[in-house]
Every structure is written in C-alpha cells, then in structure tokens.
Amino acid sequence: xxxxxxxxxxxxxxxxxxxxxxxxxxxxxxxxxxxxxxxxxxxxxxxxxxxxxxxxxxxxxxxxxxxxxxxxxxxxxxxxxxxxxxxxxxxxxxxxxxxxxxxxxxxxxxxxxxxxxxxxxxxxxxxxxxxxxxxxxxxxxxxxxxxxxxxxxxxxxxxxxxxxxxxxxxxxxxxxxxxxxxxxxxxxxxxxxxxxxxxxxxxxxxxxxxxxxxxxxxxxxxxxxxxxxxxxxxxxxxxxxxxxxxxxxxxxxxxxxxxxxxxxxxxxxxxxxxxxxxxxxxxxxxxxxxxxxxxxxxxxxxxxxxxxxxxxxxxxxxxxxxxxx
Amino acid sequence: xxxxxxxxxxxxxxxxxxxxxxxxxxxxxxxxxxxxxxxxxxxxxxxxxxxxxxxxxxxxxxxxxxxxxxxxxxxxxxxxxxxxxxxxxxxxxxxxxxxxxxxxxxxxxxxxxxxxxxxxxxxxxxxxxxxxxxxxxxxxxxxxxxxxxxxxxxxxxxxxxxxxxxxxxxxxxxxxxxxxxxxxxxxxxxxxxxxxxxxxxxxxxxxxxxxxxxxxxxxxxxxxxxxxxxxxxxxxxxxxxxxxxxxxxxxxxxxxxxxxxxxxxxxxxxxxxxxxxxxxxxxxxxxxxxxxx
Ligand code: SF4
Ligand code: SF4
Ligand code: FES
Numbered sequence: 001x002x003x004x005x006x007x008x009x010x011x012x013x014x015x016x017x018x019x020x021x022x023x024x025x026x027x028x029x030x031x032x033x034x035x036x037x038x039x040x041x042x043x044x045x046x047x048x049x050x051x052x053x054x055x056x057x058x059x060x061x062x063x064x065x066x067x068x069x070x071x072x073x074x075x076x077x078x079x080x081x082x083x084x085x086x087x088x089x090x091x092x093x094x095x096x097x098x099x100x101x102x103x104x105x106x107x108x109x110x111x112x113x114x115x116x117x118x119x120x121x122x123x124x125x126x127x128x129x130x131x132x133x134x135x136x137x138x139x140x141x142x143x144x145x146x147x148x149x150x151x152x153x154x155x156x157x158x159x160x161x162x163x164x165x166x167x168x169x170x171x172x173x174x175x176x177x178x179x180x181x182x183x184x185x186x187x188x189x190x191x192x193x194x195x196x197x198x199x200x201x202x203x204x205x206x207x208x209x210x211x212x213x214x215x216x217x218x219x220x221x222x223x224x225x226x227x228x229x230x231x232x233x234x235x236x237x238x239x240x241x242x243x244x245x246x247x248x249x250x251x252x253x254x255x256x257x258x259x260x261x262x263x264x265x266x267x268x269x270x271x272x273x274x275x276x277x278x279x280x281x282x283x284x285x286x287x288x289x290x291x292x293x294x295x296x297x298x299x300x301x302x303x304x305x306x307x308x309x310x311x312x313x314x315x316x317x318x319x320x321x322x323x324x325x
Numbered sequence: 326x327x328x329x330x331x332x333x334x335x336x337x338x339x340x341x342x343x344x345x346x347x348x349x350x351x352x353x354x355x356x357x358x359x360x361x362x363x364x365x366x367x368x369x370x371x372x373x374x375x376x377x378x379x380x381x382x383x384x385x386x387x388x389x390x391x392x393x394x395x396x397x398x399x400x401x402x403x404x405x406x407x408x409x410x411x412x413x414x415x416x417x418x419x420x421x422x423x424x425x426x427x428x429x430x431x432x433x434x435x436x437x438x439x440x441x442x443x444x445x446x447x448x449x450x451x452x453x454x455x456x457x458x459x460x461x462x463x464x465x466x467x468x469x470x471x472x473x474x475x476x477x478x479x480x481x482x483x484x485x486x487x488x489x490x491x492x493x494x495x496x497x498x499x500x501x502x503x504x505x506x507x508x509x510x511x512x513x514x515x516x517x518x519x520x521x522x523x524x525x526x527x528x529x530x531x532x533x534x535x536x537x538x539x540x541x542x543x544x545x546x547x548x549x550x551x552x553x554x555x556x557x558x559x560x561x562x563x564x565x566x567x568x569x570x571x572x573x574x575x576x577x578x579x580x581x582x583x584x585x586x587x588x589x590x591x592x593x594x595x596x597x598x599x600x601x602x603x604x605x606x607x608x609x610x611x612x613x614x615x616x617x618x
Contacts, residue, residue: 074521075501090499166526170541211535213542214373215526216410216485220500227486236377250534257375261386267337267369276533288571288612292342295610297571299341308365312436313386320385320432323378 006034009088011042013054014098016105024102027051033084039097040068040079043109056109063223066158070109071098076160076221100163116159119175123183123201128194145190152185152231154224161218161228173206177218177228180209184231187238199242202235209235210250240323252276255325262317265307270298329456331402332394332444333361334412337369338563339404345607346563349592350404350449352605356465356596357457361402364393370411372564373482373530381428387415388429388440400445402452404592406562407530409448410482410489416446417489447493448483450561450591454505455495459512467600469514473617475594476518476555476586477506478546478569480562481526500524506561509591513598522549527568537579543568544580556617557587559594566590571612587615 008030016024029046040058047054057067061080068079073091087095097109104111131139161177162168168176175183183202187195202208209232218228236254245251253276260268270289274282292298299305307313339347354361367390369375376383391412394401403409419426420442430439447455453462483490484500491497498504503524507517528542547569550558560566569588577583588611589597596606597618608615 073501090502166528166542167531167535167538171535171538174538205534211531211538213526213528213535213538214530215481217481217526219486233377233380237380240378248534251378253533254374254378257369257371258378258382261369261371261375265368266340267372269337269341273533288574291612292571295612296344297342297610297612305340307368312366312389312438313368315436316385316389316432317382319435320382321379322381325378 004035004085006032007088007093009033009084009093009095011046012094012096013046013108014096014102014105015054015108017107018105024105026096033088035083035085037084038080039070039072039077039082039084039087042084043079043097055107064156066156069100069158069160069223071100071163072096076100076164078158078160078223081223100159104163111163113159115172116157116162116176116178119162119179120157120182123175123179124194124198125179125182125186127186127189127192128197129191130193139191141190148188148190149185150188150227150230150234152181152188152226155181155185155226156224158223160221160223161226164217164221166215166217167211167213171206171211174211175202175207177212177232180212180235181226181228181231184234188234195238196242196244199235199239199244203239203244203246205248205250209239237323240325245325249276249278249281251325258317258321262314264304265310265313266305268301268304271301328358328360329452330360330362330399331452332397332399333363334367334370334390334394334401334403334408335363336403336405336408336563337372338567342567343563343590343610345593345610346404346566346590348605348607349590349596349601352601353453353592353596353599356599356601357453357462359452359457362397362399364390364401366393370408372407373411376411383411384415384418384425385429385432387412388419389433389436389438391416391444391446392433392438392440394444394446395441398443400447400452402447402449404449405564406448406480406482407564409446413446413489413493416442417492445493448561450483450505450509451494453595454509459508462509462595462598463512466512466514466598468598470510470594470598471514473515473556474518474554475510475515476520476550476553476558477510477523478527478550478558478560478565478588479503479506479524480560480565483561484524506559506591509595510559513594515594518550518553518555520549520553520555522546527565529564529568532568532572536575539568540572540575540579543572544576544582544584547573547576547584547586548580548582550586551584555586557589557615559589559591561591563590573613585613587611587613587617589615
C-alpha cells in the first residue's frame with residue numbers, strides 16, 4: 001500500500017500540428033496525481049480539463065493494442081500501463097511527455113508509423129504453409145514446439161523498441177527490433193515453410209541482424225518483455241545453422257572469436273580485425289592501428305598472451321562446438 | 326571492515342589494447358586494500374559475438390570461467406561491461422534452467438570442472454560502490470577533482486537489461502537514470518555533467534560490420550559530452566573507452582563536426598583522486614591525449 005496518496009507533478013507535453021505549426025513546442029501543466037493513475041489518465045485529464053485539442057492514440061486501455069506508446073523522459077512506455085508514481089520515482093516530479101519519435105510527429109503524440117509497418121511487412125510476418133482446403137483435423141503444435149517461440153508472439157507492435165533503437169535512428173534501412181522479433185516468431189514456428197526465405201531477408205547487410213549494435217535497449221524498453229535482442233541472437237544462430245551465412249565481414253567477425261579462443265584462449269584483437277576484414281579490407285584500419293601502436297595499445301603476434309590451461313579450452317571447443325562455418 | 330577479496334576476470338582488452346585498464350585496476354585495488362586473485366585460466370567471454378555463431382559453446386566457455394571463480398570461493402569481479410553482461414547472462418541462464426546446466430556441466434566434466442552457481446558476478450564499479458562504499462572513497466580522496474566537469478558514459482552492458490544486472494547489484498539502478506558513475510564522480514570531488522547520450526550506445530559492437538552506424542553513435546556521444554561543457558569523459562567499459570578514445574577521427578567525419586575529448590577509465594579517475602601517479606594509471610596509453618594532469 002502506498003503511503004503517499006497524491007502528489008504534484010509538472011508535465012511538459014510535446015505539441016505539434018503538422019498542418020499549422022512550423023516547429024513543435026511544449027505546454028506545461030501541473031496536476032495533482034494520485035497513486036493509482038497511469039500516464040493515460042493524465043493525458044485524458046489534460047484533454048478533458050485543460051485543452052481539448054491535445055491528440056494522442058488510445059484504444060484498449062489494457063496494454064494489448066499497442067497504440068498508446070509514447071516516451072516519458074526518453075523512456076518508451078505504454079501510456080495505459082505505466083503508473084505515474086513509478087515514473088516519478090525514477091525521474092522526479094518533472095515529467096516530459098513526447099511522441100515515440102519527435103521527427104515523425106503528425107499531431108502532438110501521434111506519429112506516422114509507416115516505416116515501422118513497412119519493415120514489419122518486409123519480413124513476411126505471417127505463417128507460410130501449404131494446407132489442405134478442407135483439413136480433417138487441426139495442425140497441432142506441441143507445447144514443446146510452442147515454447148520455441150520464446151514468447152515472441154507477445155509482441156503488440158507498439159513500436160517502443162523500434163523508436164528507441166539507436167541503430168535504426170542512424171540507419172534508415174535497418175529493419176529494427178520489432179521486425180526481427182516477428183521474423184523469429186514465424187521462422188521458429190514448426191508449421192512455417194518460409195523460414196529460409198525470411199532468414200535470407202534478415203541476413204542482408206545494412207538492413208539485417210548484423211547491423212544491430214547490441215545495446216540491449218529493445219530488451220529494456222519492451223512493455224511485453226518480448227526481448228527482441230534475444231530473438232536477434234537466435235536469428236544469427238539460425239543463419240549459421242541453415243548454412244546460409246554469407247562469408248562476409250559480419251559473419252567472419254562472429255566466427256573469428258572461436259578461432260582466436262581456440263588458439264590463445266583469449267581474443268587476438270589484431271588478428272580478429274584482419275580475419276574479419278580480409279587482407280585488403282584490413283588496410284583501412286592501419287591509420288588507427290599505428291596511433292594505437294604508438295601508445296602501446298597493440299600486442300604483436302609473438303607477444304600475444306595466452307590463457308592458462310589452454311589445453312582445457314581447446315578440448316571444450318572441440319567437444320562443445322555445435323556449428324560449422 | 327574485512328578485507329575485500331575477488332576473483333578478477335580481466336577479459337581480453339585489459340591484456341591487449343587497454344593495458345592502462347589493467348594497470349589502473351591494480352593501482353586502485355591496491356590503494357583501497359582490495360585483494361584481486363587473477364583468473365589466469367579464464368578464456369574470452371565471446372564479447373557478445375561468439376554467441377551469435379555458437380550459443381552453446383559460448384555458454385560452456387563462460388561457465389568454465391565462473392567455475393574457476395567458484396573454485397576460489399570468491400565473487401567474480403569484471404572490469405568490462407561486455408564481460409559483465411556475458412558472464413552474468415550465462416549465470417542467469419544456467420541458474421534458471423536445470424536442463425541446460427546439466428548439458429553444460431556434462432561438457433565441463435570432461436575437463437574435471439563443474440559449474441555450481443555459487444559465485445556472484447559483479448563489475449569493479451559496483452564492487453567499489455556497493456561493497457567498499459562511496460563514503461569511504463570520499464574519505465580517502467587526497468586530490469579532489471574539483472576543477473573538472475566530468476561526463477559519465479555508462480556503457481550499455483552495465484545498465485541493460487536492468488533485470489539481469491540488478492540481480493547482482495546490491496543497490497540496483499535505473500537503466501534510464503543510472504547514478505553509480507555520477508555518484509562516483511562526485512565522491513572523487515568532480516562535477517558530474519548531465520547529457521542525454523550518457524546512457525546511449527558507443528557503437529563498438531558494430532564497428533566492423535556497420536562502420537557508419539558505429540561512427541555516428543560514437544560521434545553523438547562525444548558531441549553530447551562536449552556540448553554539456555565536459556572537460557573529459559569517464560567510463561567503466563574498456564570497449565566504450567576504445568571507441569571514444571581511438572575512433573574520434575571517423576566519428577568526426579561521419580558527424581561533420583570535430584569531436585574529441587579525453588576519456589578516462591573509471592579506475593583512472595578514482596586513482597587520480599586517490600593520489601596515484603599518471604604513470605601508475607597508464608595515462609600515457611591514450612590516443613586522445615590526457616593533457617590535464
Ligand atoms: S540491441 Fe540491436 S535491435 Fe535492440 S535496440 Fe539495440 S541496436 Fe536496436
Ligand atoms: S517487441 Fe515489445 S516494444 Fe517492440 S513492438 Fe513488440 S511489444 Fe512493442
Ligand atoms: S491503449 Fe492499448 S496498449 Fe495502451
């Protein structure tokens with residue numbers, strides 16, 4: 001039971017109408033907030049009591065339709081699920097409410113999610129299966145097989161991860177975490193027959209899984225605990241297992257670790273760059289390497305340190321390796 | 326207070342491209358009276374890439390590293406955010422999945438080892454904050470960093486996913502408003518600078534396969550710190566350090582703006598405040614010159 005029942009919170013709310021405004025601005029409202037209120041309650045109160053023109057999306061009010069996602073002090077949330085008091089505990093009682101992406105705002109907190117849906121559509125987010133027109137029985141999936149989806153099917157397409165992903169922010173072609181979670185959801189389904197097609201799509205440079213910077217933001221932000229980066233890792237694994245990993249800098253970068261560890265126990269950093277980039281590609285790293293060398297930051301091959309009990313590591317690599325490249 | 330003692334997992338970087346990380350860790354531990362037993366048998370954690378190629382192999386190797394800490398009966402301390410994540414993630418997965426743990430242990434048995442799950446895993450940042458104590462650090466400061474505005478750069482893998490990291494931290498912090506590094510800066514007498522990018526990604530893990538993405542993220546981070554009037558940056562992650570210290574030329578080109586700041590390892594900052602010499606802390610090993618000491 002919360003001991004404080006209500007407190008004053010100042011809300012700075014992003015306002016912008018693409019039809020009439022050149023630039024966005026913020027309106028400030030100070031309200032008494034009670035401990036049972038969620039962000040959507042506040043938006044409703046602002047709209048009903050202060051400014052009827054405030055625009056935002058809402059529908060289910062139960063955290064399942066995904067349309068009410070916005071950002072509070074930079075954190076992506078579902079407005080109908082996030083308790084104000086929890087946010088105040090982290091950020092204090094000055095709360096900034098913004099759309100998921102300010103550059104995509106159409107009206108106030110409403111954004112144009114076209115890029116999100118385009119990316120979603122591009123990975124074939126549906127089950128591909130030859131089925132009889134009048135099947136005699138259902139196509140049953142065992143509980144064990146259903147578990148393989150790793151709850152990727154919990155995604156409600158709210159876009160919180162998509163508009164928080166730093167890789168996507170600077171690379172328009174990147175599919176983004178939600179699309180990858182969907183790609184995994186269908187490719188991991190035992191009934192699906194398009195898994196290899198989908199893996200080819202997510203294996204492409206610039207748009208695919210190799211461009212993820214592994215920041216874990218998508219795992220952090222997802223209100224449904226879908227953990228997209230976990231699915232991205234699974235897609236990496238599936239690309240290797242399906243034997244369709246292209247021999248390029250991205251795949252060699254992952255494989256190079258196994259080679260290095262087998263040889264030294266540790267990572268041979270210089271050799272990893274050479275192995276990943278190839279003998280010609282590595283040349284572009286020479287200027288930085290020289291600067292590092294001058295500062296004693298490069299270990300020459302003959303001085304490469306080794307882990308103790310290397311024989312143990314070698315033995316484990318031999319017996320525990322599950323994929324070939 | 327009982328003497329603090331940890332099993333030190335150095336990771337690879339401290340042995341290769343950031344020798345100053347190793348030097349400053351030892352210098353600070355020495356000042357604070359913390360005993361570190363180096364896990365010389367440990368292998369590379371896979372740096373979040375080996376698992377993309379071979380997840381099971383990555384689990385086995387990380388479990389082996391933890392098994393060595395367990396043999397010493399010590400908490401494992403890491404000095405790299407990515408080592409921290411990979412090791413803590415391995416522990417989490419094995420401790421929550423008996424079947425997987427048995428499979429991994431069947432492999433470890435081949436070399437006479439067993440993963441039990443008895444050792445905790447923490448990063449040196451949290452060891453000195455949670456176990457040693459900020460107040461005691463404050464008392465030991467002999468050269469307060471009072472003339473500096475210092476920009477904390479947290480690095481992804483110490484603060485996200487918070488669920489995992491909070492399992493090991495005694496005083497969990499928010500992934501959206503972490504305080505550990507800010508508090509440490511203040512304890513060392515400096516002023517901590519607030520800027521949006523302090524919890525963002527440096528781009529390190531995509532440097533080879535997505536160089537433009539990586540360079541822009543690096544550039545944004547340094548630019549954010551510069552715009553907030555920082556004199557220098559500080560990070561607990563040697564990978565962030567490498568990116569922010571050695572890659573500013575690429576970042577400047579990608580961003581179309583000259584960005585560069587000295588970037589110190591968290592240990593170097595603490596070491597300076599505790600009176601260690603620049604040489605002990607390896608400040609001469611930086612590519613972006615540390616010109617204020
Ligand atoms: S982990 Fe990868 S996909 Fe997820 S938010 Fe970060 S860069 Fe984007
Ligand atoms: S993965 Fe999570 S955050 Fe991303 S769109 Fe789906 S529900 Fe939203
Ligand atoms: S209104 Fe449906 S998720 Fe919030």
